[in-house]
Amino acid sequence: MNKKALIIGTGLGGLSTALRLTSKGYQVEMVEKYHRAGGRLNLLEKGGFKFDMAPTFFSMSYEFKELVDYCNMTMPFEFVELDPLYSVHFEGDKRSYLIYKDLQKLALEFQAIEPDFERKIKGFLKAAGEIFHDTENIVIQRNFNSVAHYLLKLTTVPIKHAPKMFYSMWREMERNFDSFEVKVIFSLVGFFLGATPFDTPAVYTLLNYTEMVHDGYHNVKGGMYKIVEGILQELEKRNVKIHYNTEIVGYTENKGRIQAFTDRSGKAWTADLFVVNADAAGFRGSIMKRPEFSQKQLDSRKWTLAPLTIYLGLDTKVPNMYHHNYFLRRNFEEYAGKIFKNQIKLDKPYYYVNIQSMHNPNYAPEGKECLFILCPVPDLRYKSDWSDSGEIADSIIQDLSERTGFNFQEHTEVKVILSPVQWEEMFGLYRGSGLGLAHDLNQVGGFRPKNKDEKLDNLYYVGASTIPGTGLPMTVISSRLVTERILKDHGIVPKK
Numbered sequence: 001m002n003k004k005a006l007i008i009g010t011g012l013g014g015l016s017t018a019l020r021l022t023s024k025g026y027q028v029e030m031v032e033k034y035h036r037a038g039g040r041l042n043l044l045e046k047g048g049f050k051f052d053m054a055p056t057f058f059s060m061s062y063e064f065k066e067l068v069d070y071c072n073m074t075m076p077f078e079f080v081e082l083d084p085l086y087s088v089h090f091e092g093d094k095r096s097y098l099i100y101k102d103l104q105k106l107a108l109e110f111q112a113i114e115p116d117f118e119r120k121i122k123g124f125l126k127a128a129g130e131i132f133h134d135t136e137n138i139v140i141q142r143n144f145n146s147v148a149h150y151l152l153k154l155t156t157v158p159i160k161h162a163p164k165m166f167y168s169m170w171r172e173m174e175r176n177f178d179s180f181e182v183k184v185i186f187s188l189v190g191f192f193l194g195a196t197p198f199d200t201p202a203v204y205t206l207l208n209y210t211e212m213v214h215d216g217y218h219n220v221k222g223g224m225y226k227i228v229e230g231i232l233q234e235l236e237k238r239n240v241k242i243h244y245n246t247e248i249v250g251y252t253e254n255k256g257r258i259q260a261f262t263d264r265s266g267k268a269w270t271a272d273l274f275v276v277n278a279d280a281a282g283f284r285g286s287i288m289k290r291p292e293f294s295q296k297q298l299d300s301r302k303w304t305l306a307p308l309t310i311y312l313g314l315d316t317k318v319p320n321m322y323h324h325n326y327f328l329r330r331n332f333e334e335y336a337g338k339i340f341k342n343q344i345k346l347d348k349p350y351y352y353v354n355i356q357s358m359h360n361p362n363y364a365p366e367g368k369e370c371l372f373i374l375c376p377v378p379d380l381r382y383k384s385d386w387s388d389s390g391e392i393a394d395s396i397i398q399d400l401s402e403r404t405g406f407n408f409q410e411h412t413e414v415k416v417i418l419s420p421v422q423w424e425e426m427f428g429l430y431r432g433s434g435l436g437l438a439h440d441l442n443q444v445g446g447f448r449p450k451n452k453d454e455k456l457d458n459l460y461y462v463g464a465s466t467i468p469g470t471g472l473p474m475t476v477i478s479s480r481l482v483t484e485r486i487l488k489d490h491g492i493v494p495k496k
């Protein structure tokens with residue numbers, strides 16, 4: 001009889017672990033608290049419109065290729081590469097900047113504000129690329145048995161990168177560029193990590209290399225949710241059963257092993273081994289009751305910004321906008337320094353707009369448009385009352401209308417607003433933090449919550465808050481790392 005694995009959570013981490021384990025002969029069953037699979041990579045449907053709920057693009061597309069090869073299946077969805085990557089709008093500036101991967105074209109965008117841009121960006125990206133290639137296999141793509149093992153591995157990273165662990169991404173921008181706009185634009189990747197460029201170490205400029213040179217950004221033909229639908233179809237072929245509306249709230253153990261997890265109705269879920277795709281830190285606190293992950297301990301850690309998300313279905317097409325757009329202001333340093341802690345008013349925020357039906361016409365009825373607005377906001381530790389989310393959303397929509405000259409309010413047919421309160425409720429995101437634990441150097445690699453439980457032998461973790469970190473490709477890598485861990489524990493030599 002094949003060993004049985006129970007996976008708690010159907011985020012991308014849980015789904016890709018299910019694929020890998022079934023490929024290795026495990027029998028897999030899944031439980032999910034939400035009514036639909038995908039976790040944050042989810043779908044919202046209202047009034048004839050569809051919306052990708054959170055991720056709208058991703059880097060390192062080759063990680064999906066690795067996944068399907070590992071699982072001996074064909075790619076169940078089609079990538080669409082973004083080029084230009086996105087457009088950036090600064091308050092009070094009539095023009096916007098299109099971020100092309102072609103550096104000559106990009107230099108034309110900045111010729112009026114950053115002399116000698118092409119030479120500067122080439123030098124900057126060369127250094128960022130070296131960090132990426134010198135660390136990817138050492139820090140990102142592997143399991144660590146202990147902090148000492150991790151630190152030992154770190155000693156094999158070329159010493160020339162060491163200073164960039166100790167100064168900020170923003171300082172690296174200042175070392176390379178002169179214009180405010182260029183510095184701000186290339187430091188936006190700090191926000192993709194859910195932090196700010198002022199508190200993100202300069203080593204993370206490796207993300208500039210991944211976006212501009214290495215693999216760029218992609219989304220998926222027909223919408224991001226095609227990733228989930230494709231994986232679900234494959235899991236069905238592999239007889240994986242998923243039980244929705246099933247929230248795990250407790251467990252029983254016996255002789256150092258999990259005996260069963262229990263759901264809200266009291267039903268016990270048994271298996272030979274268990275993989276938790278819920279937040280690896282939050283779950284250890286709320287369900288496993290580990291003192292090192294108590295609420296006080298978790299609150300003292302650094303978490304990524306929470307999302308305020310707005311979904312609009314419009315009765316007409318939006319003219320003159322690109323698919324992916326950032327709307328920024330001039331008080332960048334002040335805003336970044338204060339937004340996390342709710343020390344600045346949210347009436348003039350920074351935000352991102354994705355016109356989803358431009359890539360995916362099937363997301364809106366003929367002649368109509370649907371769009372997604374993401375505004376990074378303080379998590380529930382710093383702002384617990386979100387009864388003003390409607391007001392904040394309205395001021396963002398008003399600002400967007402003024403800055404684009406298109407009246408979004410007037411054309412709105414469908415409007416959905418999700419505050420950090422809902423994000424926490426829907427998917428169990430700790431304090432509503434959008435990307436999970438932050439990526440400070442004391443929270444990555446050997447310092448991140450491990451993918452194998454500290455105490456119980458048959459309990460594992462996968463997803464954004466365990467190794468290697470957050471974002472779709474990282475979650476896919478996380479599923480490989482936990483699978484390797486499980487296979488090793490069961491005496492099976494993992495595939496290289």
Ligand SMILES: Cc1cc2nc3c(=O)[nH]c(=O)nc-3n(C[C@H](O)[C@H](O)[C@H](O)COP(=O)(O)OP(=O)(O)OC[C@H]3O[C@@H](n4cnc5c(N)ncnc54)[C@H](O)[C@@H]3O)c2cc1C
Nearest residue numbers: 009011012013033039040054055056248278463464471472
């Ligand atoms: C607004 C937003 C925008 C983003 N944009 C991007 C982007 O553009 N590109 C990108 O690469 N990444 C993006 N991300 C990050 C990306 O979505 C995540 O890193 C990734 O989806 C995390 O996957 P996961 O499997 O770790 O966890 P999740 O997707 O959170 O899945 C965990 C699952 O476990 C379930 N669960 C939790 N607790 C329990 C329980 N007790 N019992 C049963 N089930 C439980 C949850 O309901 C959920 O379905 C974004 C995130 C947000 C919030």
